[in-house]
Amino acid sequence: MRILVTNDDGIYSPGLLALAEVATAFGEVRVVAPDVEQSAMGHAITISRPLHYRATPLGGLEAYRVNGTPADCVALGTHHWDRVDLVLSGINLGSNLGNEIWHSGTVAAAKQAALLGIPAIAFSAPINGREPDFEALKPWVGRVLEALLREPKPFLINVNFPAKPKGILWARQSVRLYEGRIVPGTDPMGREHFWFAATPDHEPEEGTDRWAVGHNFIALTPLRLDLTDEARLSQAFQLAASAD
Amino acid sequence: MRILVTNDDGIYSPGLLALAEVATAFGEVRVVAPDVEQSAMGHAITISRPLHYRATPLGGLEAYRVNGTPADCVALGTHHWDRVDLVLSGINLGSNLGNEIWHSGTVAAAKQAALLGIPAIAFSAPINGREPDFEALKPWVGRVLEALLREPKPFLINVNFPAKPKGILWARQSVRLYEGRIVPGTDPMGREHFWFAATPDHEPEEGTDRWAVGHNFIALTPLRLDLTDEARLSQAFQLAASAD
Numbered sequence: 001m002r003i004l005v006t007n008d009d010g011i012y013s014p015g016l017l018a019l020a021e022v023a024t025a026f027g028e029v030r031v032v033a034p035d036v037e038q039s040a041m042g043h044a045i046t047i048s049r050p051l052h053y054r055a056t057p058l059g060g061l062e063a064y065r066v067n068g069t070p071a072d073c074v075a076l077g078t079h080h081w082d083r084v085d086l087v088l089s090g091i092n093l094g095s096n097l098g099n100e101i102w103h104s105g106t107v108a109a110a111k112q113a114a115l116l117g118i119p120a121i122a123f124s125a126p127i128n129g130r131e132p133d134f135e136a137l138k139p140w141v142g143r144v145l146e147a148l149l150r151e152p153k154p155f156l157i158n159v160n161f162p163a164k165p166k167g168i169l170w171a172r173q174s175v176r177l178y179e180g181r182i183v184p185g186t187d188p189m190g191r192e193h194f195w196f197a198a199t200p201d202h203e204p205e206e207g208t209d210r211w212a213v214g215h216n217f218i219a220l221t222p223l224r225l226d227l228t229d230e231a232r233l234s235q236a237f238q239l240a241a242s243a244d
Numbered sequence: 245m246r247i248l249v250t251n252d253d254g255i256y257s258p259g260l261l262a263l264a265e266v267a268t269a270f271g272e273v274r275v276v277a278p279d280v281e282q283s284a285m286g287h288a289i290t291i292s293r294p295l296h297y298r299a300t301p302l303g304g305l306e307a308y309r310v311n312g313t314p315a316d317c318v319a320l321g322t323h324h325w326d327r328v329d330l331v332l333s334g335i336n337l338g339s340n341l342g343n344e345i346w347h348s349g350t351v352a353a354a355k356q357a358a359l360l361g362i363p364a365i366a367f368s369a370p371i372n373g374r375e376p377d378f379e380a381l382k383p384w385v386g387r388v389l390e391a392l393l394r395e396p397k398p399f400l401i402n403v404n405f406p407a408k409p410k411g412i413l414w415a416r417q418s419v420r421l422y423e424g425r426i427v428p429g430t431d432p433m434g435r436e437h438f439w440f441a442a443t444p445d446h447e448p449e450e451g452t453d454r455w456a457v458g459h460n461f462i463a464l465t466p467l468r469l470d471l472t473d474e475a476r477l478s479q480a481f482q483l484a485a486s487a488d
Contacts, residue, residue: 042287042315043346050429050437068440071286071347075440079426099359101471102287103315108346115343115422155476170480172472178359182323185294193294196312196319222476227345228416232399232466236414 001027001085004113006073008038008092008105011056011065015091018134019123020061022141023088026149031056031063032077034070034105039094040198043108044069051076070109078116086149087113090123091141093131095160097124097210097219098174100198107158107223114156114225121148125161126213132163140165140218148220158221162213169217174208245271245329248357250317252282252336252349255300255309259335262378263367264305266385267332270393275300275307276321278314278349283338284442287352288313295320314353322360330393331357334367335385337375339404341368341454341463342418344442351402351467358400358469365392369405370457376407384409384462392464402465406457413461418452 003023007016011033023029035054046068053064053076064080066073070089078084089109096104106122113120123141125132144159147168151157158173180198187193204210212219247267251260255277267273279298290312297308297320308324310317314333322328333353340348350366357364367385369376388403391412395401402417424442431437448454456463 040289040291042285042289042352044286044288045284045347045424045440045442047284047440047442050431050439052435052437072440075424075426076438079438099469102352102355102359102469103289108286111346112424115346115424117422156473170477172474172477173470175470175472178361180289180319180356180359182319187294191296193296194320194323195294196289196291196316198289198291220480222473222480223471224473224476225343225346225471226417226419227467227469228419229400229466229468230416232468233414233416236464236466 002081002083003027003029003086003088004077004081004084005029005031005088006033006070006077006109007090008034008041008070010034010037011063013093014134015093017059018138019088019091019141022138025142026145029061030081031058031061032066032073034073035065035067038069038105040103041069041105042103043071043111045071070105071112074109074112078118084118087118087120091134091137092124093127095124095126095213096122096158097160097213099178101158110156111225114154117154119154121157121159123159126163128163137161144168144218156223158223160209160213160219162216164216165218166216169212169219171209171212171219171221172207173221174204174210176205177202246325246327247271247273247330247332248321248325248328249273249275249332250277250314250321250353251334252278252285252314254278254281255307257337258378259337261303262382263332263335263385266382269386270389273305274325275302275305276310276317278317279309279311282313282349284347285313285349286347287315287355289315314349315356318353318356322362328362331362331364335378336368337371339368339370339457340366340402341404341457343422345402354400355469358398361398363398365401365403367403370407372407381405388412388462400467402467404453404457404463406460408460409462410460413456413463415453415456415463415465416451417465418448418454420449421446
């Protein structure tokens, strides 16, 4: 099995190396990741300039850094390697729960793989004052991979770890409330400015990704790529076509 | 009604001005748009530096440019104006059909509004060798707004124009095939590089956004923001929780 590993924190993130190391037990691994951090880049792609690879030493693995976004890395990595069977993204420095996934480069890399028809899994771990203990999470990454590789293909799964997992749960995306808000501030020159702060401020509903992680379970959330709101569409009427 | 207008082509795009001018017939309009082009930025947000506004002359409208992404503009614009009833994004220079919406800053602005609970509409028009004829599209923008403002709120609608509309159709997102691909090239110094080219290369299915526009109809596609794949989730089993 050929496994492409990427992330949004950049090629030298410890979470990327941890994920790639676990992946070597499951197949042939190649790392293609952004040359600089691309957090909160969402599903951006680079269309106004060309992309390039640079071979990069990374723990004895075959690894390349790319001057682009996470989605670019998946497009380029799957082009470069003539067949890719699985794309893994992460382990992200920070959770990607609920509506955070809209802004996530980690999840976007997995979505990009799914758009290309390749099974994909995004992994994220929380920052609670300090970076995740990736060494402690590695056995859990292996258990999640063992479980998900039995799933029917293709699949697109968003995986979120708690700091200290006690098990694994399937969970739906938490969508009840959105956590992004604008916080005004002042710079040292006295000019007003604004921060986009995405911090959860509500109690999660049972059965959601955020709830599962809050109860120390690893949350597995299957995602879809058809954004059509079928309920709305079925209500919608065809407006009378009028000639211009 | 307070209408916030934004886009991803930047504050001085003719499509933004056209949309804002039509909107003035429906309510009080404020423009908050990126200071530079943000095409293909997807749902990126700015979290590692502060944002700021600059008041900008724009056709007699109240307008501000922001050093951020389309989603940033919506977050900041709705924070700045204490109540926003509707967010309009566009008119984009280029279609946002099918899986293109994943990379679209235009659609991301509307999604950002929906995340904040505000009804939102994204507008896009095709480039067929030259820029869209926005003056000719303005009456159609008015007709679309009249129709959509009768919809139950909140809503999130992706609107795509053909070059010369002959009517309006509801349509689902075209998701059968993904059009992104990598095209190798060489720069003038002889170095290999790669372009991320997102060009449709298949026949659209009937009833989809791409099909409607291909038949000269304006496509209205209602979107959802819960990415949970319910079918997959209902199949999924709860893995045995194992103590660590």
